[in-house]
Amino acid sequence: MRVDGSAHMWPAGWSPNNAQWARQFSRSGNVYFGTLLAIPPSVDLSAIGVGTNGPAFEIARALQDYGAYVRDVFAPENFAEWRRAGRPHLVFCAERDETELPPDFLAQLGRVVRHLKIVSNNGPQSIGGGGARRRPPAPEFAPAPRQ
Numbered sequence: 549m550r551v552d553g554s555a556h557m558w559p560a561g562w563s564p565n566n567a568q569w570a571r572q573f574s575r576s577g578n579v580y581f582g583t584l585l586a587i588p589p590s591v592d593l594s595a596i597g598v599g600t601n602g603p604a605f606e607i608a609r610a611l612q613d614y615g616a617y618v619r620d621v622f623a624p625e626n627f628a629e630w631r632r633a634g635r636p637h638l639v640f641c642a643e644r645d646e647t648e649l650p651p652d653f654l655a656q657l658g659r660v661v662r663h664l665k666i667v668s669n670n671g672p673q674s675i676g677g678g679g680a681r682r683r684p685p686a687p688e689f690a691p692a693p694r695q
Contacts, residue, residue, distance in 0.1 A: 556581035558671050559617070579618055584667040586615030587660070589682065597659040603649055604656030611660065613682040615667060616640075 556563035560582025579585075587593070587608060598604040620641075640657070650656070667677040 554580075558582055560619070579666065581618055581620075583618040584615045584670040584676065585611070585618065585664040586667050586677075587612040587663045588665055591663050596663060598656045604653060604660055607657065608660045608663075611664065614686060615676065616664075 554563055557580045560580070563581045589612065591612065593605060593608045593612060594600045596608065598608055669677045
């Protein structure tokens with residue numbers, strides 16, 4: 549838990565008021581709601597075992613160029629792999645078509661995740677950690693179709 553007692557950081561504006569989660573955050577770790585994770589620019593993505601194209605490579609490239617914010621927590625009892633490992637895991641939620649993914653896709657993602665680091669200088673005055681952008685900002689999402 550942070551010094552001010554919260555389990556969130558900018559840009560998150562709040563964290564759940566849940567005593568169990570507060571105890572978990574106070575025991576260990578520094579990944580709070582709002583934490584920006586990214587693969588450092590010094591990492592050669594072609595050398596981490598995901599090839600030079602394909603789904604895992606593109607995810608790695610997006611994590612290196614844009615990063616990803618921590619925005620949710622899942623209860624460990626909902627994930628069998630957490631119970632087997634005895635510790636939490638990083639979970640990416642996404643829609644996917646299993647028929648379009650290589651058979652070793654999850655193993656490749658495991659190699660990608662090992663390179664994520666916390667962007668410690670991310671804040672309102674240095675969004676994304678400041679400095680020159682690696683690529684232009686991602687485009688705006690298209691509005692949802694009216695039903």
